[in-house]
Amino acid sequence: MSKRILRVNMTKLEAKFEDLPADFVALGGRALTSTIVAKEVDPLCHPLGANNKLVFAPGLVTGTKAPTSGRLSVGGKSPLTGGIKEANVGTNFAQKLGRMRIAAVVVEGMHKGDDYYLLKIKNDGTEFMKANKWSNKGLYDTYKELYKEFGNKVGICGVGIAAEISGAASGVCFNDPEGLPSRYAGRGGLGAVMASKGLKFIIVDETGAPGVEILNEEAFNMGVKKLWNALTTHDVTKPGGALNSFGTSVLVNIINEAGGLPQRNFSSGQDDRSEKVSGEVKADEIKKRGGVRPHFCSPGCVIQCSEVWTKPGGKDPMGVLEYESLWALGPNCGIYNLDDIGELNRACNDLGLDTIEAGGMMGVAMEGGLAEFGDGKKALKLIEEIKNKTPTGRILANGTAFTAQALGVTRVPVVKGQSLPAYDPRAIKGIGVTYATTPQGADHTAGYAIATEIMGVGGTADPKDPKKAELSRNLQVATAAIDATGYCLFIAFAILDIPEGLEGVVDTLNGVLGTSLTVDDVPGYGMQIINTEREFNKAAGFTDKHDRLPEFFLKEKLAPHNEVFNVTDEELDKVWGA
């Protein structure tokens, strides 16, 4: 069986397998979602109309034994940014699709009535079922019921109430290994795209799947070995290293010390209370409570940065409490209490909200007077407004920029309509260059300059030096390529420093594809993805003037370093040579 595309027509409630076109064979993950979206979606279409498409694509090696490769790309035109979107998630759902040789699921059209549907994908067929009984319900209870109904071996993708009300802050939710609805292709409002089509869930049952085809076993096995060696020896990614021991929240203290951890809607870069919600304190609590740490988002990860956070006493497992989520719903709202943050994250997962966008939204809501900074209980009440579909809730569900506009707040930390993540670009300039210039809207994962600027991974760069076009471009291009492979972006920490690790990645691609790519082919491959995305955005109306940070970053000094974002427009335009 060769690789195939599953085309899902929601207007007709039909799903058909097609052969993967020959010119798509070397495309996976983000390369495939962005190529299909660029080819098949009118850049000027309404993102929540029948002409948008939602594309799911596992990476090229996803579903194999290659370490740390359980990633999925979800793409479409974003209702948040108005541009092309790729949101990335780690989940066994991705690996199941890979083993069923499904290169992409393309959801198109739109169901006309009020019904919601569930699509079940099996190796040899598909089935639509009505899903109305799970509409208007929280995803924690719903995922439990879905596992009861479909068995605990399936993978589940779903959208929540935030998506049902067309919220541009809604994400697409996937199961973690415990079956919790805690793994998100969160960014850009793609949850609302899925719901707009009348599709509520996709269930994947891989029984009878043939597994990923590997055309050159020798090259593949050699690559796995080299990459495994790199990941298990590099200080950042190895077992027992800081990422494995404390999770991504190990960043709280270092970014706070560096003066770049945004506090209270980006009004300061440091607060001593941040230590109370650090990865170190959280790891201790998880141990005390009987949660899980370390843990993986998808089987086969050797880095294992994940965890299961619980209420006190080990009750009500929530899932992973990531650095970005913890910051967005914590320090960015002046909240320094792990239990408050954990419950806010649970509420986001339950409603199907992107935690970064929700935290950015809450920051501006607090600045706009809907709650006091620091009031975690009131923040939870505001999230409940979304659950109750009140007018206020409908505003909040549309994210940071929309909420700021509704409340007359002018400090609006977004680029291309998407909320900034957990690093203030005034203190750390390179990440600001990425926020401004990625086709995705403000996104740290698009070109993670922090690694070089703060941690000295992949070389060193002074965070205050405004000459960062080259650093950001190189990282963005490499990231796009990694996002196509299905490897987790965190392998970059090891392969940026260990050349054999990068060789291993390329060997595994050659193994799967039967090609003879070299590491020199990687930048060109990544650049092609970015070009495709930029072309789409251009046709959707974006110009280089959209590759800018909001004005306040250029004018308001950030404590403690008292820096503004002083990267020139010329430097920003140098990233893509505009």
Next chain:
Amino acid sequence: MKMDDKKNITVNVKFFANLRDIAPPKKIVTLPIGSTVSTILDLFTISIETKLIILINGSPHQKRETLIKDGDIVAIFPPLAGG
């Protein structure tokens, strides 16, 4: 006492993540003028080979030979990343 003030500096040293297994989270230390990052590592018996990320007053990429000044905040991390 005045003499001592001139000879010594007071520094706020912080250790993070796995380093807290071998050093305290925070300590104010008094060091002779002319002390470097290495002086601090010696004081806490951290081997010179240990890979570290060192920030002084929020500036990263500090070297072992960097001079420490009175009132500096020295934050010491193991190799880490995330995102």
